[in-house]
Amino acid sequence: MGIVRRQSTYSTIFTYIGFAIGAINTMILFPKFFSTEAFGLTRIMIEFSLFFSAFSTLGSLNALYKFNPFYKDFLPKGKNDLPYLTLMANLIGCVLFLIAALGFEPFWEKHFGHGSPLFVTHFRLVIPFTISYTFIMLLEAYCWVIKKTIITNIVKELFYRLTTTVFILLYILHWISLETFFTLFSYSYVPALLVLIYVIYKNGGLTICAKISRATQRLYKKILVFVTYHYSGMLIGVLPRTIDGLLIAGMTDQGLENLAIYSIPIYLASIMDGPFRSMVGITTTLIAEAWKNKDMAKIKELYQKTSINLLIIGLAIFGILLPNIDNLIRFNPAYGMAKAIFIVAGLAKIIDLGMGMNAQILVLSKYWKMDFYSSVIFIVVNIILDYFMILHFGVMGAAYGSAIALIFYNLIRFFYLWWLFNLQPFDRKTLYVLLIAAAAIFITWQVPFMGNLFLDAIIRSVIFGLLYGPAVLYFNISEDINAMYKGVVQKFLRKS
Template identity: 30%
Template sequence: MGIVLNQSLKNTVITYLGFGIGAINTLYLYPVFLGATYYAVTNYILSAANVIMPLFAIGMQNTLVKFYSQCKTEEERGRFLSFTVLFPFLLCIPIGIIGLFFFDDLVYFVSKKNPVVQTFIWLIPFTGLCMAYFEIFYAWARVHMHSVFGNFIKEVGLRLFSLFAIVGVYFNWISIVDFVYVTSGIYFLALIVTMLYAFKIKRPNFQFYIPANVKDILEYTFYIILSGSVANLLLDGDKLMLNQYLVIENIAYYSVATYIALVISVPSRAMHQIVYPITAKLMHENKYEELNALYKKTSINLQIVGGFVMLCIFVNISQLYEIVPKEYSGGIIVVFMIGLSKYFDLILGNNNAIIFNSKYYRTVLFLGLFLVLITIVLNRIFIPLYGIMGCAFATLLSITLYSLAKLLFVVKRMHLYPFTKETVTSLIVTAVLFLAFYFWEFPLYPLIGIALKSIILTAVYLYVNYKLVISKEINDIIDKMLLKFKLRS
């Protein structure tokens, strides 16, 4: 097995493991042991830190990956590594000075609705800086073909240490307030461990050096900052907006709902790791017929897998919310709206890979900035009117508009189209099974009821999709499994 396939497989397993630990934390431990207020405070700090992280990193984590291979000698590589570490730090100094100058105004702005945030405000830039340098040192390891350890720290390590911290709250080893500080400390620990691992792979020899192609580097970095800022604002900006209009407990209710909905997008991660380089290769070789076929395959396969995950969540959502405190139950509608937005983005297949490997990627980045502005405006309108449901509706509307814009862009500019008649068939199957399974449940303990209903749903979903041959690739996988277990001759 080659190193790329080997590490991709390990990273996929790690991602699912981390998501499972995160689900335990998010759905049960945090709501029960932290309470809504400090769960929300912790989530707000991490969301705000994630939003400003691209500014602190100056896009160097992506720049390092793109330009490292262009360095011809070992000396050039060492100098370039030094540049990617030291340059963001130098730019963080004026950012920090500006932040200190406007500190009182910033504190008033973010804490006017929720004064409890004021105590922890300094944790936001600290955690954001830790996140930024973690990504830079993780990229340092990745360019030397060592991606698994950093991914383990990011996906599993952070969540596992958070689990240990919440256990500490349960046994009164630390207080709930201490937990907020410990959470930031965990990100600092992740940075230190990843930095030492990166230095072990490639011993540093720090010297400030400006590369000869600095103009190209800075131009690329500018677009990466835009791209990272747009992505992180779309992921966490809604929680920042909630803090400005509602009492902070609503962030906790919203966070549980969005985490559940985000499970729908997990299947796309594994496929994109494989499809992204294939897409780049086909575009480079101008094989647009093969690219169009790949576009259709990724769309229908992700639609089937993502549709199954979405169905399992939607038909079990009422019982799922029985295991979290009652005050969180208002998030059920949020799960539906955020889930539908993720599902629509999912069925666009490798749309993003096509766009970002084309000459039009700059246009789409500015389109993303326009989307952020729309999202902010929609949140300002709907959050005061409908609370967290208004926030979810604003997210659903803005992401749907963005996905439609990307779809139309690829269709009109590149004459590629992801949908087939099987797309409609899959939508009908998903809708019918939702109506068939949603309105009843087993009168048992929630987790047992969820398991039983999911088993029945899985059997029906697989049978219907197999018989209708909605995806030839998925049918081939099922046939191989049936042969392997000798269920078919």
């Protein structure tokens, strides 16, 4: 876990710098200087682009992760044509997306015209946003296979948010109009894309070989079968991340306004995903190599350690945010339902993080079709639950539906891995960290309001940290976290 710990640590630092900038954009600048409808438009642009970018990859990225170790073994350096084939698949996917997006404009107008008319008039801005994000994903995949995950996290998580901040400031200073802001926002990923292209070019770690190799001639049938199943599963898997916003915008009156309010607590819950996003790049590569080498001990180690590490950090973030959620409502009463939405989404995310890298282990195994089948079940359950929950409970129903579906999905994959490989990520330390976090959150929540929002937030965060952090270290819940702590202390003592 040394390489995972090192790269994950650096990636997490930059990821959370990005989250901090994103929090300023999402929770302060957008609500203060933009109408709720205009803010909601930026959210639904992101929701659409997440799904359409997954469509545009044509399932090629996971084929790159799974089969690249075999290509490296079979082919001399410079003769690997898998990156080229992946590039061509993404170019074709973007052309197909462009045709579909323009061809279905009447459908979007009919579905969103009542609750979200602003989105209908700005729908074409989804096109540059989606295409640029598709190629960000492609270049990220290239960096993953050569184990250069830190730079991708810096560029992907940091540059996009900084670019958005710059565009917001230009609007606040009245240097650009609102329409110009929307146009520039649709190109927010372009600076990050250009930087990644430059970094990969300078690194020289990946050669684009257009000549079809003997490895492709031998493996193309397996690759096509894998891509066909996994592409469908990937589309199905990404839809739950977007279905809430699409249904809220399309089913409720004042859809964009409701989506804007809903996005605040969901953004807070997404902060808990930071460690996973930092860890998944290098861990996916190591899991693929372990499956190729049939190293079940390594897979078990990665499964258990990612589970406990993600759970510890996820609970730490949840424990800081939850006692402070009332300060968010005091800051802006329009976020009144934020607490309930965050509790539901946050608890589901804790379960998701505690399951570790179950998706990566399953999809890279010989039973990868199971991931497709479980994804099909997941999306059907998710759409049905979301539809009826929103119908009966409004915006809050979206949180209920997504949380139930996410928990159900993780349970399916948990039992698959337990049944197929006798793998499960939990031990008594899982229970210990849950009890420690629950006690720390309960005590922190009992602290009376200090009269000042920022002072209160600082005091609550410090109290939780002093209760939670030392207890996790004392009981040695995670060897990796304890090793990191000792390393930091030793460096500090040497400098002093």
